[in-house]
Amino acid sequence: MPSLNTSVLTDAVVLVTGANGGIGTHFVHEALARGASKVYATARNPRTWGDDRIVPLTLDVTDPASVRAAVEAAQDTTVLINNAGASTPTPGILSHTDEEIRHNVETNFLGPLFLARAFAPVLSAKEESVLIDIHSALSWYAVAGIYSATKAALWSATNSLRLELAAGNVHVVGVHVGYVDTPMAAHSTEPKTAPADLVATVFDAVQAGEYEVLADETSVNLKAGLSAPVEAIYPQLKRVSA
Template identity: 75%
Template sequence: MLINNAGASVASAGILTHTDAEIRTNVETNFLGPLFLARAFAPILSANDESVIIDFHSAVSWYAVGGIYSATKAALWSATNSLRLELAPARVHVVGVHVEYVDTAMAAQAAGPKMDPADLVRTVMDAVEAGEYEGSDETSVRLKAGLSSPIGAIYPQLALNKA
């Protein structure tokens, strides 16, 4: 089992206001790191029965309010889907995990409810054992369901800029 639970985030929400270093750190940690680990471990996982890769995304991979963090987690979601398709013939199960806030040091400054880490582990392991492709909290399920909505419904703040 390979668990990719990397996460780098910056305080600024504006993707245009991030420094070059912040952008590079987020791309390397949130996208390239998990992708390169999956590539490195793919031969080992492919050679064993019941192998699993678990990639932790974020609810904001479906909702672009986190600047570069959202963008890199969206890229990881896409890479996870690609890995899933590429590794399926080798019977490597790939699970993507989307959650809002988990009660960890990374979310210490975040306001609002936070998922207990033990609950997250149960959610993920239940998804793995059931052969599901995703494990998500309620917020993430709702955000994903909204992806087919018109862009103005997803981002009502865009209407404010048309006036």
């Protein structure tokens, strides 16, 4: 485990993507509660927050020009949280249009990757900095089709980023969680993690110097099952081959 300063959020300058959403809003407020001096609350259509420490910033993670503008505006960033994401109303890959597939790939994978690449010189120039990528338990469980695929790709990219950025003292944290109680998961009747609990768990892990967050039992169980045969992970395959 790295020797990350346990006060890494004290006086930090945090940039949160997807800040208007349920999880993003909690990241904004909890960062300040833990000592951050400023939070860039980014969104395609940023809102007002009524707090001088919160700086609304326009950012579309799928738009290269928007990413460049955000980097120029937020050169003091010490903690980057890749939280913005997209999903599809139904599972599967073959059933989705080209546009739906590209939107998920650009939002869930290319967006966070390109943003991390753009901010890498900014973060590496600091004495201590953090990159947090929000994956999903579905990174390890392909039942969500294109959504699972993009989150699996982000998980792999996060592992690569962790290795490449270590020399610049950038601590990279990957977060896995199942359903979170936000509008994106409104369709599900499965147990859901409260956004505030997820964010607290993530920041606790950051301050403890951890590399990976398994935020719920679903994530713990899915990672533990990765070494099992494919048929054990997806029992429906046995029925198909029977």
